[in-house]
Every structure is written in C-alpha cells, then in structure tokens.
Amino acid sequence: MDKYYLTTAIAYTSGTPHIGNSYEIVMADAVARFKRQQGRAVFFQTGTDEHGQKIEEKAAAAGISPKEFVDGVAKTIQDICDSLNISYDKFIRTTDDYHEKQVQKIFKKLYEQGDIYKGAYEGMYCTPCESFWTESQLAEGKCPDCGREVQPAKEEAYFFKMNKYADRLIEHINTHPEFIQPVSRKNEMMNNFLLPGLQDLCVSRTSFKWGIPVDFDNNHVVYVWLDALTNYITGVGYDADGNSSEQYKKLWPADLHLIGKDIVRFHTIYWPIFLMALGEPLPKQVFGHPWLLQGGEKMSKSRGNVIYAEDLIGLFGVDAVRYFVLHEMPYDNDGTITWDLVIERFNSDLANILGNLVNRTISMSNKYFGGIVESTGVIEEVDADLKAVVTGARDKVAEKMEALKMADAVGEVLALFRRCNKYIDETEPWVLAKDEATLPRLKEVMYNLTESICIGANLLSSFMPETSEKILAQLNSEARAFESLAQFGLYENGTRVTEKPEILFARKDTAEIMEKVEAIQAAQRAEYERENGIVEAEEEAVVDIPVKPEISYEDFDKLQFRVGKIIKCEEVPKSKKLLCSQVKIGSEVRQIVSGIKQHYSAEEMVGKKVMVLTNLKPATLAGVLSEGMLLCAEDAEGNLALLTPEKEMPAGAEIC
RNA sequence: GGCGAGAUGGCUCAACUGGCUAGAGCGUCCGGUUCAUACCCGGGAGGUUGCGAGUUCAAGUCUCGCUCUCGCUACCA
Numbered sequence: 001m002d003k004y005y006l007t008t009a010i011a012y013t014s015g016t017p018h019i020g021n022s023y024e025i026v027m028a029d030a031v032a033r034f035k036r037q038q039g040r041a042v043f044f045q046t047g048t049d050e051h052g053q054k055i056e057e058k059a060a061a062a063g064i065s066p067k068e069f070v071d072g073v074a075k076t077i078q079d080i081c082d083s084l085n086i087s088y089d090k091f092i093r094t095t096d097d098y099h100e101k102q103v104q105k106i107f108k109k110l111y112e113q114g115d116i117y118k119g120a121y122e123g124m125y126c127t128p129c130e131s132f133w134t135e136s137q138l139a140e141g142k143c144p145d146c147g148r149e150v151q152p153a154k155e156e157a158y159f160f161k162m163n164k165y166a167d168r169l170i171e172h173i174n175t176h177p178e179f180i181q182p183v184s185r186k187n188e189m190m191n192n193f194l195l196p197g198l199q200d201l202c203v204s205r206t207s208f209k210w211g212i213p214v215d216f217d218n219n220h221v222v223y224v225w226l227d228a229l230t231n232y233i234t235g236v237g238y239d240a241d242g243n244s245s246e247q248y249k250k251l252w253p254a255d256l257h258l259i260g261k262d263i264v265r266f267h268t269i270y271w272p273i274f275l276m277a278l279g280e281p282l283p284k285q286v287f288g289h290p291w292l293l294q295g296g297e298k299m300s301k302s303r304g305n306v307i308y309a310e311d312l313i314g315l316f317g318v319d320a321v322r323y324f325v326l327h328e329m330p331y332d333n334d335g336t337i338t339w340d341l342v343i344e345r346f347n348s349d350l351a352n353i354l355g356n357l358v359n360r361t362i363s364m365s366n367k368y369f370g371g372i373v374e375s376t377g378v379i380e381e382v383d384a385d386l387k388a389v390v391t392g393a394r395d396k397v398a399e400k401m402e403a404l405k406m407a408d409a410v411g412e413v414l415a416l417f418r419r420c421n422k423y424i425d426e427t428e429p430w431v432l433a434k435d436e437a438t439l440p441r442l443k444e445v446m447y448n449l450t451e452s453i454c455i456g457a458n459l460l461s462s463f464m465p466e467t468s469e470k471i472l473a474q475l476n477s478e479a480r481a482f483e484s485l486a487q488f489g490l491y492e493n494g495t496r497v498t499e500k501p502e503i504l505f506a507r508k509d510t511a512e513i514m515e516k517v518e519a520i521q522a523a524q525r526a527e528y529e530r531e532n533g534i535v536e537a538e539e540e541a542v543v544d545i546p547v548k549p550e551i552s553y554e555d556f557d558k559l560q561f562r563v564g565k566i567i568k569c570e571e572v573p574k575s576k577k578l579l580c581s582q583v584k585i586g587s588e589v590r591q592i593v594s595g596i597k598q599h600y601s602a603e604e605m606v607g608k609k610v611m612v613l614t615n616l617k618p619a620t621l622a623g624v625l626s627e628g629m630l631l632c633a634e635d636a637e638g639n640l641a642l643l644t645p646e647k648e649m650p651a652g653a654e655i656c
Numbered sequence: 657g658g659c660g661a662g663a664u665g666g667c668u669c670a671a672c673u674g675g676c677u678a679g680a681g682c683g684u685c686c687g688g689u690u691c692a693u694a695c696c697c698g699g700g701a702g703g704u705u706g707c708g709a710g711u712u713c714a715a716g717u718c719u720c721g722c723u724c725u726c727g728c729u730a731c732c733a
Contacts, residue, residue: 360692595732
C-alpha cells in the first residue's frame with residue numbers, strides 16, 4: 001500500500017494554544033483521514049516541543065520542575081487534540097527518551113563529520129526568543145523580534161556550517177517547485193536568506209539547563225530547533241548509527257510537513273540542511289498555512305478576545321468547529337474568525353442545509369413508507385442531474401484535497417447536499433404522496449435522496465467524522481470504500497431508516513450565544529488580570545520587564561543625562577522608523593537620530609525639551625550620524641513617550 | 657529601504673497557461689412551496705474587477721507607473 005506520512009509542527013509547551021493554533025491540527029487531520037479513505041497507508045504524527053529557557057523560567061515561576069510543567073501542558077494539548085477528534089497515529093514529546101537519545105547521537109554525528117564545530121558567541125541575548133543579537137541588530141537596545149530586554153552574554157557554543165549545503169538547497173528548491181507552498185513563502189526564503197548567503201547557525205546553549213545535553217560536552221544543551229525538527233524522523237524510528245527501524249525506512253521522507261507560516265524558515269532552510277548533513281532525503285512538501293485572525297486582529301488575552309477550541313466546542317460541538325476552521329481558511333491569505341461568522345456558518349450551512357436535509361428526508365421516509373427505503377426503478381429525467389452531481393463529487397473533493405484547498409474541498413461536499421434540497425423541490429414528494437398511482441415514483445425519489453445523502457455523508461467523514469457517522473447510523477448504513485463513492489445505487493434496498501431522526505445541528509440564537517461569549521470573555525480578562533497580578537481597584541495598567549543586574553554608583557556616574565531642546569527635526573530618508581533631530585544642549589547643538597517616527601511626527605518634536613543621554617558613543621544609523629540618545633518610556637504595546645522635565649528647565653541642565 | 661503577496665458587488669471568497677453577458681455563499685428584496693430545524697426552491701437588485709496608461713482580435717488575468725494593505729527582511733543609540 002502506498003504510504004503517506006504527514007506531520008504537524010509540534011506545539012511549544014509554554015502555554016495553552018488557541019483556535020488559531022488548532023487550525024493546523026484540524027487541517028492535518030482532514031488530510032490524514034482523506035488519504036486513509038483513499039486507501040493510503042497513512043502515518044500522522046503530531047506532538048509537543050518541550051525544551052528551552054522559556055519553559056525553564058515558566059516552571060520556576062510556577063514553583064515546579066520543568067518536567068512537571070511540560071507534563072501538564074502536554075496533557076492539555078493532547079486533550080485539545082482528542083477533543084477535536086484528531087486521528088493522529090503518534091504523539092511525540094521531545095522529552096521522550098528515544099528522542100533525546102537520538103538528538104544526542106545526531107549532534108555527535110554532525111560534530112564528528114565536521115558540520116558542527118566549536119566556537120564562541122558573544123552578544124546580547126533575548127531569553128524569550130532564545131536568540132543572540134549583535135549590538136547593531138538591537139532595537140533601541142532591545143530584542144528586534146519581540147522588543148523585550150536583552151542581556152549581554154558570551155558563550156562558548158557549537159555552530160553548524162550552513163553555507164556548506166546552501167547551493168544544494170537552492171538547487172533543490174528550484175528544481176522542486178512543490179517543495180515550499182504556497183509560493184509566496186518560497187520567494188521570501190530565497191530572497192531573504194538563501195541568496196544573500198547563510199550564516200552559520202549556533203546550535204547549542206549554555207545559558208540554561210532545560211534541554212537535551214550535548215553528551216560529549218555537558219555544559220551545553222542542544223539548540224531547541226535542532227531538537228524540535230528532528231522529531232519528524234526520531235518519531236518514526238530514525239537511528240543516527242544506521243540502525244533505523246523498518247517503519248522509518250518505509251515512511252521517510254515525509255510526504256507533507258504542515259506548519260504555520262511563521263516557521264517556514266526553519267522547515268525549509270535549517271531542516272533540509274540538517275537532513276542533507278545526515279544524508280537523508282528531504283521531505284516532499286512543506287506547506288506554510290496562513291493564520292486565523294479574530295476579526296483581523298491578533299488574539300490576545302488582555303483584550304479578552306482569544307478564542308479557544310474548548311469554548312467553541314462547548315458552544316457548537318466538535319464537528320461545527322472543524323467545519324468552520326476548514327471552511328473559513330483560505331489558501332494563502334490569513335482567514336477571519338468572529339463569533340458572528342461562526343454562528344452564521346453554523347446556522348446556514350450546518351443547521352439549514354445539511355441537518356435539515358437529513359431530517360426532512362428521514363421524516364418523509366417514515367411518514368410515507370414506514371421508514372423503508374426502496375428503489376422501484378421508476379426513473380424520471382430530473383434524476384439524471386442529481387446522480388451526476390452526487391457521483392461526480394468524489395473526484396472533485398479529491399482534486400481539491402490534492403491541492404490542499406481545504407475550503408474548496410469541504411465546499412464541494414456541501415454542494416452535494418444543496419443539490420439534494422433542490423431535488424426535493426423538483427420532485428415534490430408531498431404531491432406524489434397524495435396519489436396511489438405515483439407511490440412507486442415516490443419510493444424511487446426517496447431512495448435517490450437517501451442514497452445521495454449516504455454518499456455525501458461518506459465524503460464528509462474526513463472533515464466531520466462524527467456527523468458522518470451519525471448520518472449513516474440514522475440511515476442504517478455504513479461507511480463505503482472510496483472506490484465505490486462514485487457509484488450510485490449501493491444503498492441496500494429495503495433498509496429501514498431510523499424512526500426518530502435526531503437533530504444534527506440545532507439552530508443557534510445569536511443573542512443567546514453572544515451572551516455566553518460575553519461571559520467567556522469576561523472570565524478571560526479576569527484570568528489575565530489575576531495572572532498578571534493586576535488588582536481590580538487599580539485601573540491603570542503596569543508593565544513588568546526583566547530586572548537588570550545591580551550596578552554600582554560608579555557605573556551610574558559614568559552616564560551623563562541633560563535636558564535638550566529640539567530645535568529642528570526631520571525624517572531620515574529611506575527609513576521607516578527614524579527621525580533626525582537637532583538638539584540644543586547648553587550652547588552646543590547635537591544631531592540625534594531616534595527610532596520614534598511611528599510615535600512622533602517631525603513637526604511635533606520641535607520645541608520639546610527632552611531627556612538626553614549625552615555621552616553615548618556616536619553611531620551612524622541609516623547613514624546619518626547620531627550623537628546621543630533621546631530617552632523614552634515604553635509600555636507593553638511598544639508605545640513610546642519622551643521624557644520631559646516636569647517644570648520649565650533650560651536646555652543643557654544636568655539630570656542627576 | 658530591499659524582496660514578495662494582495663487590492664474583485666454590503667460581507668467572506670472564486671475565476672487553469674489572457675477567451676463567451678466576471679462566478680459562489682451569506683445578507684437584502686420579490687415570488688413559490690410545506691416533507692422538514694420559521695426550513696427549502698426559484699428569481700431580482702447590487703461590481704467601470706484600487707487608480708492611470710499600454711500590448712492584443714480579446715485583459716480581473718500580461719507590461720509600465722501610481723495609491724493603499726499585508727508578509728518577510730534591514731535600519732532602530
């Protein structure tokens with residue numbers, strides 16, 4: 001049997017993922033189920049990424065060991081998977097012992113063959129991002145990725161020779177257009193990283209302990225990405241010593257890595273290069289899916305607008321949630337999720353078109369024929385189109401699935417059900433029921449409907465497995481082989497359908513749902529406030545940042561701050577963030593460049609008296625000389641406010 | 657600033673290598689129907705496909721310029 005190995009990214013266990021993260025696993029599950037239905041020997045792996053400094057710190061804050069911490073989160077994540085009815089074959093955790101062992105072996109192997117070498121890393125380190133930055137890369141002395149504080153750090157470290165494999169990778173990408181999907185992502189990788197030339201990647205850390213130790217050099221732990229990415233091979237039995245399992249030999253290379261667009265870089269540059277170094281073939285395809293955004297905004301707990309899978313499932317049920325994320329997600333642009341949209345989709349597609357169709361059909365069978373469904377062969381012209389649509393659906397769905405166009409695929413199934421509703425209108429069963437002479441025709445109509453719904457339910461099984469089963473159960477039928485889904489008339493003659501059809505999707509009242517949503521959001525904000533130690537009485541927000549090491553008075557005394565008056569200010573050309581100010585300090589005028597264009601216009605800067613660090617070493621920014629630094633306060637959102645003296649003070653006054 | 661993607665009726669999105677009066681769904685309006693979860697079916701209105709040129713027998717689709725949005729990336733004293 002033709003194998004199909006697909007994976008999702010493994011979830012980082014630093015917190016509970018929201019529905020935006022859950023999209024990926026639902027999509028992967030739909031693909032896995034569909035391939036299985038098509039007869040492929042599917043292996044579907046997902047899991048959790050459990051190492052790193054961030055987790056070490058979160059655990060410390062919670063007063064438990066890192067392992068205890070990740071055990072808890074991994075459990076939550078696995079529960080979410082299960083509640084979404086995810087049919088994974090393997091749930092790997094990077095703290096699993098076989099994984100850790102292999103990562104050590106892989107590291108050693110790469111070191112021994114010279115791809116990894118020992119060097120030293122010096123620079124500023126951002127803990128949450130686990131990234132080193134050079135001074136010049138910093139954003140106002142902060143991490144350019146997340147904007148948080150960085151600490152100076154120097155470590156002995158191991159580096160991977162990326163460039164050694166760059167040409168081969170470029171060649172591979174160029175000759176395999178399907179490798180990176182969608183194409184816009186491929187362009188980004190080529191233009192921003194590969195073509196300008198890769199830098200050697202630091203693949204070890206000494207600044208924290210919660211990682212897989214480098215076994216021949218105990219001060220070091222393996223870089224999280226090298227640790228995480230290799231899950232795709234260790235999970236199926238890869239062995240760096242050449243004793244890989246039969247399963248590995250059968251499954252690798254993976255057919256599809258399904259990941260978020262934010263980590264395309266790791267999967268299409270670092271990962272292939274690691275594999276090349278190991279002498280293993282590259283995965284066939286990496287698909288960087290877009291995000292699901294809450295009404296165009298990012299989800300955040302403080303706004304109380306995070307939508308969790310759990311809440312959605314509670315309100316609408318698993319399959320409705322699955323349907324929604326699959327239906328609403330476009331191919332390469334970000335999708336939108338709002339409560340209104342979910343309710344609308346639920347009512348119109350699931351309750352009205354699908355649920356009601358099943359319900360009315362079964363009701364009629366019971367009403368007219370005591371639930372017995374029978375083909376009488378009294379065919380009419382209108383039947384042909386129904387049958388054509390129904391039997392043609394399978395291949396249409398398959399085609400869309402092949403291209404990973406989830407929304408279109410699920411749309412094809414819905415189109416089948418729409419066609420059934422139309423068929424009822426065309427044949428008017430209630431009219432046929434009035435005349436004894438047309439009863440055979442009525443039987444045929446009911447049979448056609450039942451059979452159509454059966455095929456539709458079969459095609460639905462990848463997307464909405466529970467609903468698919470429920471429908472088939474109500475029709476007293478069973479799942480069919482994929483091959484026969486393009487064939488009409490396999491519903492067994494004389495079958496009795498259920499007497500009392502259960503409502504599949506009860507219509508939701510918008511006001512009622514929104515009331516519950518309000519409650520959920522209020523609870524979320526309350527939880528956020530509790531977690532962040534915000535007292536209810538305190539209206540004002542506060543900002544907490546990592547505390548820097550204590551300094552001596554002498555250290556402080558080295559700095560000189562003075563009041564400066566901005567007498568002229570203009571935008572720095574070719575720059576998004578920079579303003580260039582002429583600042584009067586005493587009788588001197590200095591030129592200072594600041595990254596505050598997004599917060600202050602050049603005009604409003606003029607005339608302000610501001611706090612200036614005057615003895616900072618001059619530097620050139622975007623080609624413009626800057627002799628000092630304007631001091632600003634920054635809130636959690638990154639908004640800046642210049643510091644000005646609280647009473648009128650002359651330009652040049654010392655701040656001490 | 658560099659690179660890339662996108663801009664289509666009120667909303668969410670389609671339209672393969674340029675080819676018939678630019679399509680769906682939702683919403684809206686009108687009509688039909690009653691088996692069913694106030695549901696279903698049909699029909700109408702609604703788009704100079706961001707703006708301006710050009711190539712072509714033919715352009716949403718190709719070329720150039722402009723505006724705006726987004727992504728990646730650089731700069732961020």
